[in-house]
Amino acid sequence: AMPPYKDASALVEVRVRDLLGRMTLREKAAQMAQIERTVASARALTELGAGSVLNGGGSAPGDRSPACWADMVDGMQRLALSSRLGVPILYGTDAVHGHNNVFGATVFPHNVGLGAARDPELVRRIGEATALEVRATGIKWTFAPCVAVCRDPRWGRCYESYSEDPEMVRSLATIVTGLQGEPPADHPHGYPFLGSVREKVLACAKHFVGDGGTDRGINEGNTICSYDELEDIHMAPYLDCMAQGVATVMASHSKWNGERLHSCRCLLTDVLKGKLGFKGFVISDWKGIDKICEPRAPQGSEYRYCIAQSVNAGMDMIMIPYRFEEFLEHLVSLVETGEIPLSRIDDAVERILRVKFISGVFEHPFSDPSLLDIIGCKEHRLLAREAVRKSMVLLKNGKNQKEPFLPLVKNVKRILVTGTHADDIGFQCGGWTVGWNGNSGKITPGTSILEAIKESVGVQTEVVYEACATEATIESGEFSYAVVVVGEVPYSETVGDRTDLSIPFNGSDLITRVASTIPTLVIVVSGRPLDIETQVLEKIDALVAAWLPGTEGMGIADCLFGYQDFVGKLPVTWHRSVDQLPINSGDANYDPLFPVGYGLNMFQS
Numbered sequence: 001a002m003p004p005y006k007d008a009s010a011l012v013e014v015r016v017r018d019l020l021g022r023m024t025l026r027e028k029a030a031q032m033a034q035i036e037r038t039v040a041s042a043r044a045l046t047e048l049g050a051g052s053v054l055n056g057g058g059s060a061p062g063d064r065s066p067a068c069w070a071d072m073v074d075g076m077q078r079l080a081l082s083s084r085l086g087v088p089i090l091y092g093t094d095a096v097h098g099h100n101n102v103f104g105a106t107v108f109p110h111n112v113g114l115g116a117a118r119d120p121e122l123v124r125r126i127g128e129a130t131a132l133e134v135r136a137t138g139i140k141w142t143f144a145p146c147v148a149v150c151r152d153p154r155w156g157r158c159y160e161s162y163s164e165d166p167e168m169v170r171s172l173a174t175i176v177t178g179l180q181g182e183p184p185a186d187h188p189h190g191y192p193f194l195g196s197v198r199e200k201v202l203a204c205a206k207h208f209v210g211d212g213g214t215d216r217g218i219n220e221g222n223t224i225c226s227y228d229e230l231e232d233i234h235m236a237p238y239l240d241c242m243a244q245g246v247a248t249v250m251a252s253h254s255k256w257n258g259e260r261l262h263s264c265r266c267l268l269t270d271v272l273k274g275k276l277g278f279k280g281f282v283i284s285d286w287k288g289i290d291k292i293c294e295p296r297a298p299q300g301s302e303y304r305y306c307i308a309q310s311v312n313a314g315m316d317m318i319m320i321p322y323r324f325e326e327f328l329e330h331l332v333s334l335v336e337t338g339e340i341p342l343s344r345i346d347d348a349v350e351r352i353l354r355v356k357f358i359s360g361v362f363e364h365p366f367s368d369p370s371l372l373d374i375i376g377c378k379e380h381r382l383l384a385r386e387a388v389r390k391s392m393v394l395l396k397n398g399k400n401q402k403e404p405f406l407p408l409v410k411n412v413k414r415i416l417v418t419g420t421h422a423d424d425i426g427f428q429c430g431g432w433t434v435g436w437n438g439n440s441g442k443i444t445p446g447t448s449i450l451e452a453i454k455e456s457v458g459v460q461t462e463v464v465y466e467a468c469a470t471e472a473t474i475e476s477g478e479f480s481y482a483v484v485v486v487g488e489v490p491y492s493e494t495v496g497d498r499t500d501l502s503i504p505f506n507g508s509d510l511i512t513r514v515a516s517t518i519p520t521l522v523i524v525v526s527g528r529p530l531d532i533e534t535q536v537l538e539k540i541d542a543l544v545a546a547w548l549p550g551t552e553g554m555g556i557a558d559c560l561f562g563y564q565d566f567v568g569k570l571p572v573t574w575h576r577s578v579d580q581l582p583i584n585s586g587d588a589n590y591d592p593l594f595p596v597g598y599g600l601n602m603f604q605s
C-alpha cells in the first residue's frame, strides 16, 4: 500500500509524522540545508537529499529566459525525487518586485513606492501577478515580502521597506495573501497556508527582526531599543503576515542590543514560535550563521559552533549556501554528541515537511509550461503601470500659489529632457533586478521615462534629449519646459549604505543650470529621499519623487500629462539635511523638508 506520506488525501500532520519516522538522522539534517543552484549536484540532491535550493542575487541559468529557469528547476527536482524517500526540494528565489531575476518579467515598483501608493488591494494584486510569473518558471517560493520598517534612509535597503511607519507596513502585508492565496476564516493562526498549487507561491517574511532599525542605518548592524519598541515598530508586521498564513520567515543578519538574531533563542524560539505561535519554518539569511562567531573569530570559522548556536536558537533551515557536506557532517555529529537535542532536529524537519506538504510540491513537483507566456504579459504590465502611477509623489507644483505647473502641456513646440535617469531602464528598476545590485541600460524589456514622455506629447512636439544638457542646448531657447530626471544608481544591501545622500552625478548642478533658464520639472529616481538644497528647491517649478518605478515608465507620464492625478503620499520622512538623521514622524521637534504623508495633487501648488 502507498505510505501515508505519499497519500495526498491524508492529513498534512499525518504525512509529516509518517515521513519523519522514516528518515535517518542524516536525511533529517540534509532537509535543513539550502544550497546554491551552482552546487546543486546529483550527489547533493539525490545521494544526500538537500532540502532546498536557491539562486543568490544575480545567479541565473543560461540566458535567464523563463524556459531556462523552468528547465533548471525541473532538472533539480528530478534529482531530488530520485533520492531514497523521494522528498522534493523547495526552490527559493528573490522575487521582490516581480520575478525580477528573469529576463522579460514584469518589474514592479520597489516597496518604498508601494508605500507611497498606500493601496493594500493593489499590493495584493501585485502579489498575485508575481506568484503567477514565479510559478511559470517552476519555482514555488519567494523570499518576499521584506517587512522591514526603515527608520533611517542611510540604510542600503531603505527601498525594500514599505515605510518608516509600522502601521503602513502592516497594512501592506496583504502581499502575502496575493502570493499565497487567501486562507479560510478558520485557518489556525501561525499555521502555513498555500492556496492553489498552480498559481500561488510560498512567501517569506523578512528579515526577522529589526533589520530596518539599525544604528545609523548600517546594514546588518545593531538595533538598539527596548523590547517594547522592537515589538511595536519592527515585529508588528510579522503578526499580520502570520495571520495570513505566511509559510516561512527569514532571520535578520542584524543584532538586537548586540545579540545576533541568527543565534537569538529568545526571539527566534520563545517569541516567534512560542509567544506568536509561528508554525512554518525559519530560514537563515545568506551565510548568516557564518557570522555568529564574530567578532571573536573571523566569519566562517568555528563552523561547528555556529551551527550549534543557530540550530539550538531555533533556526530550522540554513541558507548555507556552499559548504553543504561540511554542514551535514557537523550537524549529524552535534546531534550524536547531544550538543543539539534530536527533538530540535525533529521540530525543524517537521516544520520544513509541513510547508512542503501544504505547498503541494509532492503532488506537483514540476513547472507548468502553460504558464510561460504569462511572464511579462500585458495585463501584468498594466497592473505595474497602475502601481507606478499611484506611487508618484508630487512635492512641488508651481512657484506660487496660483499657478500649478503640472500637468505638463502636451502640444508645445519644443521640450528638453535631460538627466542621467531619463533614459535608463536599469536605473529606474533599481537593485534586485536581473543582477543582485541591478545595472544600467536596457537590462530587460520596459519603457524609460524619456520614451514615456515621447509617447505622451503631441506629434508636433520636438523632444530634445541629452543625458547631461550642455550650456549651448540650454541657451538655444524656445523650450516650453524642461524635465530633469536625476537619482541614484542601483544598489542592494551594504553596497547601498550611504552617509552622503546628495543627488549623484552632480544632479543639483544640472538642475540649477537648466532651471536658471527654462521652466523645470525635476523627477528624482531613488530608493529613498535625497538632499534637495533650499536654493535648488526654490529655482525649480515642480518636483516629483518617482522612487524605483520598474519597467513601466508610462505610469509616470500618466501623471505628468494629467491622465491621472497624483495620489502618492510620502511613506518616509524627507529630511532637510543628513545631520537630522534619523528623523521619523512622531519625533519631538520633527522638522523635515517634507513630512511623512505629504503629497500634492495636480490642483494644489
Ligand SMILES: OC[C@@H]1[C@@H](O)[C@H](O)[C@@H](O)c2nc(-c3ccccc3)cn21
Residues within 6 Å of the ligand: 054, 055, 056, 057, 094, 143, 206, 285, 286, 493
Ligand atoms: O538571495 C537570498 C538572500 C535574500 O533573500 C536576503 O534578503 C538578502 O539579505 C541576501 N543577501 C544575499 C547575498 C549577499 C551577498 C552576496 C551574495 C548573496 C543573499 N540574500
